[in-house]
Amino acid sequence: MKYRQLTKEQFESLHQEFALFLATQSIDVNEWNLIKEEKKQVAKDVMCVFSDVVWDDVLNKTKYVEHFSKTSVNLFKCDENEIYRIAIKINWDINLLEQKGFEWLMKNPMDNSVDIFKGSKSYNTDRNIEIFDLIEKGSSLSKGEIFEYFNKLIS
Template identity: 80%
Template sequence: MKYRQLTKEQFESLHSEFSQFLASQSIDVKEWTQIKKEKLSIAEDQMNVFSDIVWDDVLSKTNYAEHFSKTSVNLFKCDDNEIYRVAIKVNWDINLLEQKGFEWLMKNPMDNSVDIFKGSKPYNFERNLEIFDLIEKGSSISKGEIFEYFNTIIS
């Protein structure tokens, strides 16, 4: 397995897509019910293959990711061959996870208590695997507005 199996909730939300996937494997509802009961390893294999397909599709379309903590933000732009990072650290007692703290940062990006760093690197591994690793470590896929805002400020 390339990534990880989708959660039960993710499978439920992708019920019709999973049904289409099983149909493409010539597995109907009756047969799937039987496989789940009698051939658990085959059922797991089918779920793993579907999970990898979904993850690959989502990650291939991902251009930005972000990770917030109480006093720092890591923003990522994921190009085809390189990943760009804007790291922001606020050096006073603020909570960027709360609306008030986030709004303060957006209004005061050049405050003396704010350190902003910028960098880039080529991917060490396959692009999608590196983005998946960011997600597994707590990053969220984003539209990139915050990355582009800070990238413009420091350019």
């Protein structure tokens, strides 16, 4: 397995897509029910393959991810061959996880208590695996507005 199996909730939300996936494998609903009952490992393998297909589709489309903690933000732009990072660290007691703290940062990005670092690197392994690793470590997909805002500020 390339990534990880989708959660039960993710499978439920992708019920129609999974049914289509099974159809492309020439597996109808009756056969799927039989596989689940009598061939549990085969059912698990099919679910793992579907999970990888879904993750690859999502990750191929991913352009930005971000990770917020109480006093720092990591913003990533994921190009085809390189990943760009803007790291922001707040040097006083503020909580960026709360609306008030986030709004303060957006209004005061050049405050003396704000350190901003920028860098980039080529992917060490497969692009999608590196982005998936960021997601597994708590990052979330984004539209990139915050990355682009800070990128313009520091460029």
